[in-house]
Every structure is written in C-alpha cells, then in structure tokens.
Amino acid sequence: MSTETRDADRGEELLAQVCTALATGTPLLIQGGGTKAFHGRLGRGALLDTRGHRGIVGYDPTELVVTARAGTLVAELDAVLDASGQMLAFEPAQFGGQATVGGMVAAGLSGPRRPWAGAVRDFVLGCRVISGHGKHLRFGGEVMKNVAGYDVSRLMAGSLGCLGLLTEVSLKVLPKPRSACTLRLDMDVPAALERFTEWGRQPLPITAACHDGDALMLRLEGGEGSVKAAREALGGEQASPAFWTALREFQLGFFAGPAPLWRISVANDSRPLLPDGVQLVDWGGAQRWLKTTAGSEEVRRAAAGAGGHASCFTPGACDSPLHPLPAVLMRYHRQLKAQLDPQGIFNPGRMYAGL
Numbered sequence: 001m002s003t004e005t006r007d008a009d010r011g012e013e014l015l016a017q018v019c020t021a022l023a024t025g026t027p028l029l030i031q032g033g034g035t036k037a038f039h040g041r042l043g044r045g046a047l048l049d050t051r052g053h054r055g056i057v058g059y060d061p062t063e064l065v066v067t068a069r070a071g072t073l074v075a076e077l078d079a080v081l082d083a084s085g086q087m088l089a090f091e092p093a094q095f096g097g098q099a100t101v102g103g104m105v106a107a108g109l110s111g112p113r114r115p116w117a118g119a120v121r122d123f124v125l126g127c128r129v130i131s132g133h134g135k136h137l138r139f140g141g142e143v144m145k146n147v148a149g150y151d152v153s154r155l156m157a158g159s160l161g162c163l164g165l166l167t168e169v170s171l172k173v174l175p176k177p178r179s180a181c182t183l184r185l186d187m188d189v190p191a192a193l194e195r196f197t198e199w200g201r202q203p204l205p206i207t208a209a210c211h212d213g214d215a216l217m218l219r220l221e222g223g224e225g226s227v228k229a230a231r232e233a234l235g236g237e238q239a240s241p242a243f244w245t246a247l248r249e250f251q252l253g254f255f256a257g258p259a260p261l262w263r264i265s266v267a268n269d270s271r272p273l274l275p276d277g278v279q280l281v282d283w284g285g286a287q288r289w290l291k292t293t294a295g296s297e298e299v300r301r302a303a304a305g306a307g308g309h310a311s312c313f314t315p316g317a318c319d320s321p322l323h324p325l326p327a328v329l330m331r332y333h334r335q336l337k338a339q340l341d342p343q344g345i346f347n348p349g350r351m352y353a354g355l
Contacts (some may be wrong), residue, residue, distance in 0.1 A: 009165055011051040011069075011136065017048055019134045020166060027348045031175060032071060032100030032160040035093075036107040038313050039066040040160045040350050050102050055282055065125060067170040068307075070102025078102060089117035089174045093248050102166045104220060112208035112219070112247040115268070115283045116200065117174070121157035128168035128301040133343030140170070155336070160348040162355065163340045167349060177207075177221035179228075182243060185236035189281055190271075192216040196284045197269045204230050208244055212254060218245055222277025247282065254280045260317035262299050264288040266308030274302050289335055298318070322351055330355075 018328070021028050027045030035045075056070035061084040068077055074088075075097045081087055091111025092104045105127075126140030129152065132324065140153035156166050187195070199206060205226045207330045208219035220227045222308075241294045246252045255261065259277065266272055268285035277292025292299065296310075296318040303310035309323035323331065335343065337355055349355065 032103040033098035034093035126170040130165040183236040184239040209284040260314040272306035
C-alpha cells in the first residue's frame, strides 16, 4: 500500500470515527501530541488521535504556500521550510518536538514575532474539516466560498477543536530574514515600555521585544544594512538568539515554579496594576506573563481595568481558564457551535462550560 493510499485511508478512518460518534451521541476528545493540555479547560470524551494522519501534502516555495495534514509534527514542517530558506512567521512552539500542525492551529498560540508578522489565523489560507454533520469539507484555498458566510478556515484557528475536526491546513509561509541580531539592554520595565512606544513610531526592523524581569531583549531582522544601522543606533550588547526559542517554548526560568501562570493581553502602552507576583513583558508590552498566587477574580479585574483580558495557563488553577465572555459574545459562540457541531460532540466544554 502506498503512502498516499495509507494517508487517505487514515482520513477515512477519522471520518468513520466521527460518524460513529454522531450515531451514538459520544463526545470526542480531539488530540494530537497532547502538548496544549494547559490551554483551556480539561477535555472529556472518547480520544480521537490525529497523529496517524500526517505528512506534507504540497509545498511550493515559489508560491509561499504549504499544505500539511493535521497530525504532521510542527518540527517536521519547520525543518522542510528551513531547508528552502522559509518559515512560519508566527513562530509556533514545537513543545519538545511533539506539537502537531492541527494542534498549532486549534490552539492559535503565536510566538514572539506575532505583533510584527501576524497571528496564526492570519496565515491560514484553507483547510479540510470533518464537520458535526459527518462530512469531510474543504474551505478556503482553491475553494473560495464558505458556508453560512463564515470564514471557516480562520474560525478554526484558536477554536480548540470545538467546531470540527481539522484534518488538513494550507498556510502562507515567508522567507527567512537575511540578517538577524539579538540585543540586550539594561533597563527596568517602565523604561522599556516607554521605549516600545517610542520605537513604534520609527522604521526599525524590530521583530521581537521582551523584558524578562532583568533586561530588555530585542530582536532585529531584515537586510544586513538595516539591521546593522539599527544595532548601532539602539546600543546594548549582543545576546544569543536562543532566548527567543526558550521564550516560545516556555523554557525560560520565569516559567518554572508552582505559582499559576497567567497571560494578560493589554494595549502595549498600558500600565495595568497587576497583583503581586513575577512578571515577564512580551510582544512589546501587549502580552504580560504573570506568575502569581492571586485569585482569578483579582487577576481579571486588573486586566479589565487596563482594557484587556486574562487567561490562566496552569491546568486546574481555576474553573474557567479562558477569560469569560460577555453575554452577547457567548451567544454568538453558541450559535456558531450549533451551526458547525449541532450535536456538540467535538471537545465539549474545552473552551467554556456548556459550549
């Protein structure tokens, strides 16, 4: 049996599992490498493992498009793109080499370059999805029309598998920068936030900016001339680019320790009055990681006071890890779920209780 036939059979197996679950009313827990269990609520249901449905379906470096099956390892995809001098610009984590492409899209987690390049959903061109109607559908890409007026391909990004079973995804890729440099500048967080605002008005080739609690870390990327000029203008000392990999993979010392981990999204120039704890400032100030023993209400009150929201990334630390939605938005979520998964079998309760 050829590889293509075997992969096609695996897709049919996944469809058969979904159809059986629909017929019996059995909830399904969709899982790839199991590396995103910390994100959202604990899943429940019969395990549906996507890792057997893997492989790169098509890749044309000249068109800057790659299509891969959901069970493909992110590390494998990164290696193929790197060999052609290209990359996933949103910098997804590999999580020990076990993260899959399906989980990458479903979780919607982006790395340090996100404010400058875009989020996961910005690079999703199309996908194949097994719906809650028991059909294997294609959205986006070559087929431009989407049912019910929804851009289903991008809706899948960040949906945590609650809307359907993602089996294949087409992604836009970008060339790797010709030159890169990481700088370390000694300054405190308030000074760093002021610099972020100032630098945002200038044509600097910044593609990552983080204050790790001790110093400001900057990444410059682009042409050799622009990177060199920016390095000379900004000063500081050169540092290892491995810092950004450790940040992306949650391997910095900051992420260790028993205190719950919170991700707080706010305007990059805001000054939220956060509870006591240890803080790491990422995305040029727009993402604050906080390790604190404060209760969820206190953390979310602080985030809301700055016009933002907060999600807990430590399993079991609170009943609703994702920031609660206003009633109007929750109604829209329920209506969308009813359209795409009418029996509610896909990852029930993974995002919010009752959804």
